[in-house]
Amino acid sequence: MADDSQQLTQEHTEKIVQFQNHSWDLEAAVQDHLALRESPPPTPRASPQELVDRGGGEGDGGGGGGDYEELGNSHGYVNTNRGTLLPAWPQSNLLSWGYYLFTLPFRLTFSSLSSLFLFVYRIVYPYPRRLTDPLGDVLRFIGEYESDYGQQHPSFFQGSYSQALSHAKSELKFLLVYLHCADHQDTPIFCRSTLSDPNLMEYVNSNMVFWGCSVTTAEGYRVSQALRENAYPFLALIVLRDGRMTVVGRLEGPSSPDQLTTQLQALVRDNEAHLVVARAERQERELTAALRLQQDEDYQESLRADQEKERKRQQEREEVERKELEEKQKEEDQQRQKDDIRRLKVEMVDRVPQGTRLERRFLKIESLSSLYYYIFCHPDSPDRFQVTTNFPRQVVPCEPTGSNPQPPTFEEFRLPPRSMLFVSDLDA
Template sequence: MVDFGDKLACFQAITGVEDPDLCTEILAAHGWDLELAVSAFTASNPAPSLSNPNDNDNHSNNNHQNNVGSSHQSSFDDWEGVQESGFTRHESQPLSESPAAGSPPGFAWKIITLPFSVISGSLGLISGAVGLGVWIAGGVLSHSLGLLGWNSGREGGASSPMVSLSAAASEALNFVAAFERDYGTNHPNFVSEGFMDALQRSRQAFKLLFVYLHSPDHPDTPSFCEQSLCSEVVTSFLNENFVSWGGNIRASEGFKMSNSLKASRFPFCAVVMSASNQRIALLQQIEGMISPEEMLTILQRVAEESAPVLVTARLDAEERRNNMRLREEQDAAYRAALEADQARERQRKEEQERLEREAAEGERKRKEEEEAQERAAREAAEREAVLARRRQEKAMSLGVEPEKGPNVTQVLVRFPNGERKERRFHNIATIQSVYDYVDSLDCLNSEKYSLVSNFPRVVYSPENRSLSLKDAGLHPQASLFVEVVDS
């Protein structure tokens, strides 16, 4: 059963509204859907900013307020070591104000000195604590609602209690598709991945991360997107100098980022960067309707102020890579020297073994050659004996050569070496008889050959050897060539 008391307590903890009756009415109006109630409350009733409470007058008198925040860390030396964590927020400062007399301090000065002013001022401490608390509360709330079965999706299906990488990327893809459907393709190049992956991308590219939280129900959203965010100058500057990420506050990750960044007014944009010790520095907030010229001015200022930090981070990363490459080269040189010594020792042993093997192999080969020669001589003698016996058998099978006459065929046989042999056959003798005649001669070393007539060319293959010379058209005389068949 749904515990309305827990939902009421969670809603009070997130929104800061102490009146339980008012909270109950808001939750009931949204069907006790906690995320929808919190999102609607933050969109229609801006919560107090984490900046100085006296700045509320600025919210009511201006269409937007630009808040500059920085990390609690004293340096950004660990730019590449950040992972998912909370946001660090500090006192906000309008662009028109100067932090001290004289020329405004640079971005690096704010990073180094701002923690001391936060330590000495209670508002800064409260802002940092509340910012971290909201981030943690968002994760705990999502996990708790998932365990209780309350965190059902807007479409009626159950959603995961914690946003996985694939779910975050899916939300990002859906946001980009919906944004292009409503405002066209001329917009900042929003990455189609989750916030932490986008932050990782910006860190690797040594760029700032531009965050846009989209409130589709806010009346100023269409004008802001069409006139400011999608203007050519703003889009070009963002695509060149920033990594851009966008999220719909109606989606899970966009809702969480809205709470973490304390988005009290919409349209809402922010510029963040990775800080050291797994923290994220909030550098700039842009809340409310703003012209493209004002937005470009703010983005240019933030980019200029952060340039020294990014350049330093890039140089540090290159130095680390160079040092790592140097260590790898030194290690490789040491390993190469060690391997060379080991290779020389192995080579000495292998050379000794090789000489021993060669001596044994030489003796073995000598014996094998002697045996091969003896075997070849024996086989040659056997082949010669077989051929001689065959020639004798073929000559005997031919019988006596007939005398010339009308029924006698004169056959001339030409061998590949140019030698010629001639014999008479009865015209009823078969072509096989001619083959037997060739076999009886000591003119051909190959056993595979064919008898061929030249004009017309006819190859007398084994299929037609049973034909008589007369039937084969070789009577009364014929000239045949011996063609050796390749084996």
């Protein structure tokens, strides 16, 4: 036996260890050897030293430890100090983790860009919304109801559910909601016998707003989801309570006209106090608003009267100021005219040959012919005369002649404001 164990080569020992590590399962050992299995082999039950001892010799046991350690490392096992082999990290898993870590930034970038693109795309091209027509659903239901069950029924409110709520809230009335299910077995009897009862019709029309719709329409289905009915026919009584429309009664299942009328009367009687309080609060608000409006109107009227008085006083002040300004302007104009006249006047002192002294004022813009005619018309004036200045001596061309039919003005001749002129008799 010792000779046989010494004849085992290292390759034989390696195969025996591998076979023993697979619990002496030949098929598993072959698959692992041919790399056909993905999972690592099970943990060995015996140490390499024990396997060598079983091989029939103890002489080579001392040097076998290093060989098994090298063998274990080459096949994915590590020999510990305690003599057991533990599975090491497979090389394929390391490659997988390396590939995963290497591609992680690219996959994160691609995922972020894809999400961003989808977000922007949905903003530009959103999901199509379903178009609904609540009023059309209600009107179609009323038409179909009257065609199937006749026109003897409580008056339907021709509007959407939200409009019916607003109308009942503004009118401070109860809102009776009827959800119609044409496929239910009790619906035809309820519509023909109960809703067509004259007493019920009169009571509902005089005390409530009656609204109905089919649950097969979008508007009816939305209301049914809000009211959460359990059976048909379904009626819900809604009233204004604590400032909001609240469901105060649910009537589900078939019922006779008298029974339904009695139930509605009981619900109305139990919840009428809410409407009474709401009416009192509304009346108080309306009274307060009317009083405030009257006060505002009185204030505005008083304000308009004060403004009118102030406007009249302002007009009177403006009229007085205007007259004072006109008087002042008139005085200034008169003074200006006097100044202008004073600036335009020329004082003349004429001495005729008989020694008579003549004085007169002329405007600067007047012609010198005025001076000639003034002297000529005087009784002491000679028939033919000549007017000259004193110093420097200069003949004044005041006589109109054929060569000078229009003598110059005093300003053009440049006579001083006060001048002494002499009249000379040309016939003397």
